[in-house]
Amino acid sequence: MNTFSNRKNISLFLVLLTVITTLNGVCMGLASYFDKTVSIFGFIQMMIPATVTFLVFLILSDKSIPFPKYVCRAVFLTDIFAIIWAVLEGLFLSPSLSESGDFIILILGTASLYLAIFFESADARERYGFSCKNSLQNIKHIFGYVFLFIVLYTAFSFIQVLFEYFGGNHSILMAFVEEYSHFPPELFFILFFFAIVSLPYFGEEYGWRGFLQPWLQKRFGMQKGIILTGVVWGIWHLPMFFDAYQFSFRFSVLIPVLIGKIAFCISIGIFIGYVYLKTKNIWLCVIIHYLNNGMNQLIDPSTGESSLNFLLEIAVLIFAALLVYAPFIHSKVFRDKEIIDDFILPRKPSISQQQESDHQESK
16 A cells, blocks of 8 residues: 555655754744744744655655645645745844734634645545544544543643642642633633644644654554654754753753653653544544643643752653653553554545545546
8 A cells, every 4th residue: 555665754754854843943043043033933843744744745655646735735835934924024023023923824824724625535635644534423532532631631730730849839739729720711712722723733743643653653563663753753842942042052951851852752642642543533633732732831830930950840740741641552552563554644545435436437
């Protein structure tokens, strides 16, 4: 079914990912150094995994297989507009105008993705993992996994709060309770905006879960493959750290932060990968990724300076992530080696879709 080799497509994906991410990181760092707006570079960064995935498909996949030309065009055009906007931000625009433009590009890009998926053939949607038909038929499973993630995220946050509390910050426990007392309306607020801002989260998840995870699992095994996916995902954040620290290469800060990010990406990547293997639906992974980022912004019980020193704070984060998310690697789904071929994109069409395709060709 898949006409390009395992090793070749992984290598090409990683090379393109490294080159494009590095270029974006250099631009982000320079913009930060010269006190220019850098928010659009974060959007571009999140789009890179999907962009690289489509480039690999264009270069290596079988040209006889229906290609998602509309989705590719939507992603590439959004990338181009974002790059043009980044240049305009750096040269001419005020910060307030820049933020408005970023949001407009985000909304228009998301809308163009939905339209592109709508116009794709049913065969292309199925083969390249855009269809959400199976999840719509099992709506209870969607709510179940979303609810499970919310519980896990709460546990992850509560563990860190407890360490802060016993470290001397006694006010943080009540602040945590106060934050979660407002959580139901805030959750509705987060989910409401998902439909119009989902593109960058799709950009990441389509690359990590939709493409890289299955190929690494096929090459290295189910458990090693999911761990390696998390390692790549964690290291890929490196340019954002350079921006955060104003291009000052303080390795005493950078290295622990990078280790913490890699450990967190491995841990939560295990859970998201577990959901993907259980549901075979990339959109549920996109929702969970979006919820993680949204809850991280809205549920923040911190009160002033942390009671923990910097290294201990990183260690607590790693401990909490490993404790809450990593145990899913022992799930049965990570021991079933036979299922992974069903996740390799482009997929084999279902029998009904194959019959429909044959019928259309006969016409």
